[in-house]
Amino acid sequence: MPAIRLTIALNSKQSQKAPLLIPSSISLAPESKESCRSLILKATHAKLRLKKASRIYVAGTGKELLSEDDWKTALKDDITLLVSAGEDYIGLKKEAGSQGAQSTSASRDCPNALPTPPCAISILAKTAQVDPLSLTQVETTAHTLPGLILAVAQPDLHPGTKFPIGAVFVSEQWIHPPLIGGDVGCGMAWYRTRLSRASVEGDKGRRVAEKLRGLEGAWKRQLDRKRWLSDGGEGCSAGEEWDRSLGTIGAGNHFAEIQVVESASSAASDKDGALLAEGDVILLVHSGSRGYGGDILKRYTTDGKYSLHKDDPKASEYLLEHDRACEWAQGNRDLIALRFLSCLEPGEAAWDLGRNEGNSNEPTAEEIQTARANIKQRKVVDIWHNNVERTLWPPLPPLNLESQAATLSLHPEQPEQYPVYIHRKGAAPTYFPRPLSKSPNTNETRLPAPTPLSILPLPGSRGTPTLILHPTFSTATGWGHTNALSLAHGAGRSMSRAKAATYISRKYKGRSEDLLRGDTPTKIDSNGNKHCTSTSSHGNVRGEYENGGAWIVCEDKQLVWEEAPEAYKDVWEVCADLERERVAECVGWCRAVVSYKIRNE
Secondary structure (H helix, E strand, O other), X not given: OOOEEEEEEEOOOOOOXXXXXXXXXXXXXXOOOOEHHHHHHHHHHHHHOOOOOOEEEEOOOOOEOOOHHHHHHHOOOOXXXXXXXXXXXXXOOOOOOOOOHHHHHHHHHOOOOOOOOOOEEEEOOOOOOOOHHHHHHHHHHHOOOOOEEEEEEEEEEEOOOOOOEEEEEEEOOEEOHHHOOOOOOXXXXXXXXXXXXXXXXXXXXXHHHHHOOOOOOOOOOHHHHHHHHXXXXXXXXXXXXXXXXXXXXXXOOOEEEEXXXXXXXXXXOOOOOOOOOOOOEEEEEEEOOOHHHHHHXXXXXXXXXXXXEOOOHHHHHHHHHHHHXXXXXXXXXHHHHHHHHHHHOOOOHHHHHHOOOOHHXXXXXXXHHHHHHHHHHHEEEEEEOEEEEEEEEOOOOOOOOOOHHHHHHHOOOOOOOEEEEEEEEOEEEOEOOOOOOOOOOOOOOOOOXXXXXXXXXXXXXXXXXXXXXXXXXXXXXXXOOOOOOEEEOOOOEOOOHHHHHHHHHHHOOOOHHHHOOOOOOOOOOOOOOOOOOOOOOOOOOOOOOOOOOOEEEEOOHHHHHHOOHHHEOOHHHHHHHHHHOOOEEEEEXXXXXXXXXXXXX
């Protein structure tokens, strides 16, 4: 009997693999010293450099091979086995022998559900590098979860624990909480400041960074936090346990950044010139629902179910909590901005509530609502990039309210639309975000026409440029079908956190302060890139700032390594992919002068 040919791969990095021949005479009993299991573990150590290999799974099904019967059932030509150092299987599991993963999942979770047609997959990344594991995660998700009709991999795509980040999934009749993740409502917002460019440049940026104090810890009383979150309406308080984090940035890749607009075309401003202009000093806040969103995800996936049919009462409950978390996250970003402006513009009475000390420690409801209104007046744009949105599909040309009826009457050939759910995890919308319907089980096909966003941020990484994107729509992209009405939300990681922590700490050994200082001599071109080359795809004259870096406030050394610019893709390459696909254009860019992560206060 001939040997069995198979592929072994690392469970944690499935793109790292090697072929292996298994002798037909080998023992399948795991306890045998010369067993198939022993051979595979030794081969993984030798070929893939995995030192503590201990568990073996079947790729695709996630079945762990534990007994002799398991090995007899699984072992066959061309199978791929994933070897782990003790961690659980990474990827979606589908039942062995299923007749198409989608119809199987659908019938298991909802016996009356009809099989879904195959899910189309669109990969927008061509220039930007993409980890093969993230593409595997996109494919696995698209072919496993029920109801999916389109999967779009944005150029900032990178692997998540089980599901990809930087991906968009469109589904019919099904909601999938893991495709949004635990930080429900995470997003970004730009706010105007009254700072001048001269007041933040060079060493003055260091002094600005020093002013950023009192930004950690709970803001005022729980009563005040509830009033802030009410915003004149019903409110979205999550209870004191979660509300204590309101107004704080959080760890990971979250940040607040003071930026100077270096370049802005006319498309970066509206007809009143009220968006962004060259020389403006602005505040970019990136944060979400903190622990509240993670609690929601945990509660709705504890039984191992990843999917909720729209007719399931749990779907309605989840969507209501999802909307609450999204509103909470917006309130969080607004309060972060208030706290920052209380440091940056200390003479402004409107921002006094941002500080925990002083006469404003027990503000009235009216004072809180006035402060929230004042912050909203400074807001340029606020988007969610972790959320699910209910909209009509396929997309139609964007319409303003005045021309909507007239245009539709001139184009009777427009396709009939139907409701879908757009799931985003690390993907920005192209339309103004709006909460889901309070009645998600309805078959209503007359949802209000959305309004396209004028601009939105595409941040690079800590201290590197943030690009100003303008979404574009055309017949060539199916009015947003190509990109699922979504864009990249940032540069996207090119290194895992573990790899970045090891690589960056070694690279900057003995000079870690260089990563935090804004006066370190840095070669930087007129696009804000730290690595000069002879040509520029955007045609800008090559230049060099003597002190081109940003002052970094981050008192968690591990985060300093994990979030270093080298751990991320080139944001200009991500942008180039979006422009090539004709789904967005770059209309300007901003340079960071102060980037705030965390202080130990």
